Amino acid sequence: MATVQECRQALDDLAKRLAANAEDARKRINLDRTLACRITDLGAAFHGRLSGGQLLDIDEGDDPSAKIALSTTSDDLVALVRGELDFARALGARRVSISASPFDLLKLRKLL
Structure with a gap:
């Protein structure tokens, strides 16, 4: 089981990756x-x-x-961010759940 600090680091790493590709991400998904x-x-x-x-x-x-809520285990969060776990498969296997409006879900799909 990953620690809270490892989960925080995973989210910080994700934020850095998104920031580095913000222009491309903004073209695919422009949500606030x-x-x-x-x-x-x-x-x-x-x-x-x-x-x-x-x-x-x-x-x-x-x-x-929150308008978008993601729920998962600590190990799955870390694996998702590292690219060791495919998001679509994790979602299909119910290892990850997302609560959002149908419109937001369609937009978020573009990031996958």
């Missing part, structure tokens, strides 16, 4: 939404904002009113 990432096996959560193809303002704690 609050985001919550819930780590089910640790009982921990992080929240931030998806804006302009970037993941911004990551902080500890849940955001119950």
Whole structure:
């Protein structure tokens, strides 16, 4: 099981990758939404904002009113960010769940 700090590092790494490719990401998905990432096996959560193809303002704690919520285990989060776990397969196998409006889900699909 990954630690809370490893999950935080994974989200920071993801934010850096998105920032490095923000121009391309912005062309594919231009959302400004609050985001919550819930780590089910640790009982921990992080929240931030998806804006302009970037993941911004990551902080500890849940955001119950987040427009997009992702739930997964700590190991799966780390594996997803490292590219060791395919997101679509993880979603299909219910190792990851996403709660968002149908419109947002369609937009997010473009990132996969």
